[in-house]
Amino acid sequence: MKSSRRVLFLIVFAQFLCTSLWFAGNGVMADLSAAFGLPAAAMGYLTSVVQLGFISGTLVFALLSFADRFSPSKVFMISALLGALVNVGIIWEGNQLGSLLALRFFTGFFLAGIYPVGMKIAADYFEKGLGVSLGYLVGALVLGTAFPHLLKELSTDYSWQAVILTTSGLASFGGVLLFLGVPDGPFRKAGQKVNIQDFQRVFANKEFRAAALGYFGHMWELYAFWAFVPFFIERFNNYWPDLGFPVSLLSCLVIGLGGLACIISGYLGKALSNKGVAKGALLLSGICCLLFPTVFYEAHPVAFLVFLLVWGMLVIADSPLFSSLVAKNAPAEIKGTALTLVNCIGFAISILSIELLNALSTDNSSIYFFLLLAIGPFLGFTFLQFQRK
Known part of the structure; x- marks a missing residue:
């Protein structure tokens, strides 16, 4: 028991440290824009290009079955070190939008060896109670995503470059820590070779397919929401100019x-069922999407903030449950490849929603276009609700 808790703690802690790379650019976006003269649409571009890099990375990792053929702990460490190195490149004074996009692309690419591989490592250790373990693991991803925003808030006496250097240092430490502290798990079954038919085989399983389709709907909403949270708050400050929310x-x-x-x-x-709880979270998050414009324009400012906090919890609550369902219904020898492939498709979908909202957000007259976020959770709910038995 103590050994299992220690392993889970190390995986979760390393995941937290390494995934801080994901939104490091978003955490200092205003400073980047000022330092390099970026256009107003740069936030959406720099967010989407990380997703594009992640998609490219997961596709390469899936096609080559890295997480199944090689030690996942070693893959995790190497990816963390390379991702940290690329992230540091942001502070180069000669950067322009093109070079920043390239750096963020490769940051996303190497994150493909961190997030899904971390889930693979957890699945190799926790065959029972995987949903709980992944709950902690995805929770670490969420905290890692939020961490650059906190660093920016706390670093008023430091430069934005310090935020970038800090996230890279933490990611490097996390990668080495996991490699040294978490060897290959007892339930790991190494894959022998790459087989393109594996992709077709996993999606032929109706339980796997339902979980994957539900996850895809979830991803339409999730990263677009995260990317635009600062935009929501800034726009709300403009609507209530006397408030000045941080x-x-x-x-x-x-x-x-x-x-x-x-x-x-x-x-x-x-306690209940992964599928049932995931359906409930999707439904409630979709309702938040529909209520957002009304709450924005009509509610008291405190009510608006409470609403955002609740939405922030519901929008991610189903993620570990989907990952657990995907891992549970994939063959053991290609579990890492299956998780990576589903992540690849899900993040491709997230780019579409981010870029769609990025294009629409240039219109300052209203925020009703964010109703489009509801498409994802309601489709995901439908896939799960009406799955053929």
């Missing part, structure tokens, strides 16, 4: 509370 701190809270939601949903899934 954008970075509130962004950290809205995103970071999702980590707690992941842990809670993991235990709820164990």
